[in-house]
Structure formats: structure tokens, C-alpha cells
Amino acid sequence: MVCQDLHLSSPAYCFPESPCYTRIVELCLEMGKRLGVNYNFGIRLPAAAAGAGFRSVEVRLDQPAYLTGQEKRLWEHTFAEVFPSMIRTGVASADELQDLLDGMRAVASDHRALIAQACLARRNRGE
Numbered sequence: 001m002v003c004q005d006l007h008l009s010s011p012a013y014c015f016p017e018s019p020c021y022t023r024i025v026e027l028c029l030e031m032g033k034r035l036g037v038n039y040n041f042g043i044r045l046p047a048a049a050a051g052a053g054f055r056s057v058e059v060r061l062d063q064p065a066y067l068t069g070q071e072k073r074l075w076e077h078t079f080a081e082v083f084p085s086m087i088r089t090g091v092a093s094a095d096e097l098q099d100l101l102d103g104m105r106a107v108a109s110d111h112r113a114l115i116a117q118a119c120l121a122r123r124n125r126g127e
Helices: 019-035 041-051 070-088 094-109
Strands: 003-007 013-015 058-062 114-116 119-124
Touching: 003 041, 013 019, 019 070, 019 094, 041 119, 070 094, 070 114
Parallel strands: none
Antiparallel strands: 003 119, 013 114, 058 119
16 A cells, blocks of 8 residues: 655745745645644654554655746645635635735746745555
């Protein structure tokens, strides 16, 4: 069995630093709390697999980073998709969210900016 989950607090980041990435992680974690979703479950995945009876747990942590390409825009596109849920749950105002989205677009458009995704914990094979 292979399963994967993220550890959002790892966090997604960019260099040079941009406050929009720090803030979006904060908002996502708060929205997760309000929805009863743990966006940091990835860090607990190996223990959960062992607790479920798997005897041979292997772990791999991935944190892809991009300087160019469409992959660099993953968080921007993901954030745009959760925009309505953040407003609905009262995590932030539409104006703040639009400012953050604009900031993320600007960072992704900067060919010098490196954007890393949140760390993904992957649990491989097991008996």
C-alpha cells in the first residue's frame, strides 16, 4: 500500500521570502480547524500506519521546489480554488484573500523566486 498526505506546517515557502505564503499557510490551517480537517496529518502518517497493524513501514518525505514552470503556480491555483471556502468559514475577508492571491501571482511570475510546496509524507509498502 502507498499513501500520501501533506504536512502543511512544513511549510510551503518561497525565496526571497514573501509574507503572502506565510499568511496563506496560517489561513489554511485555521480553515482546517474550522472544518475538522488536519492539514498536518502527513507527519503522523507513519505512526498511523504502524497503529493500523502494518509491520514494515517505510517513509519518504518530499518537498518539491520550482524556479520555473507551471508547477511553480500550484499553491496559487490551489488557493484560488479554496477562496470560497475560506470566505464561507470566516477565516478571512474577500479583500485580504484577493490581496494574498495577487501577491502569490506576483511571486510566481518572478523568474528569480523559488517556490517550494508543503512537505508530503509518503508511506510505502507494509505487511
